[in-house]
Amino acid sequence: MNDSKEYCPYCNAALQGEPIPKELQKAYGTSHFTRKIGITSVKVDSIHKWQCPDCQNKWDRVYQLK
Ligand SMILES: [Zn+2]
Numbered sequence: 001m002n003d004s005k006e007y008c009p010y011c012n013a014a015l016q017g018e019p020i021p022k023e024l025q026k027a028y029g030t031s032h033f034t035r036k037i038g039i040t041s042v043k044v045d046s047i048h049k050w051q052c053p054d055c056q057n058k059w060d061r062v063y064q065l066k
Helices: 022-028
Strands: 016-019 032-034 037-041 046-051 058-060
Touching: none
Parallel strands: none
Antiparallel strands: 016 032, 037 046, 046 058
16 A cells, blocks of 8 residues: 655645545555645546645646655
């Protein structure tokens, strides 16, 4: 499980949200919800950028190491 903590690259706010219930962790593929906002695009048809809920800055999805 990916339970590593995430921080905003701009304001360093903790982006890790509430813990996901054990029985749902497999479906989500992670152990905690995230506070960051996924920015989608019709072209890409998936999340391609993240936005910080605190400072509103955006960064590319590739920034996230998985
Ligand atoms: Zn931020």
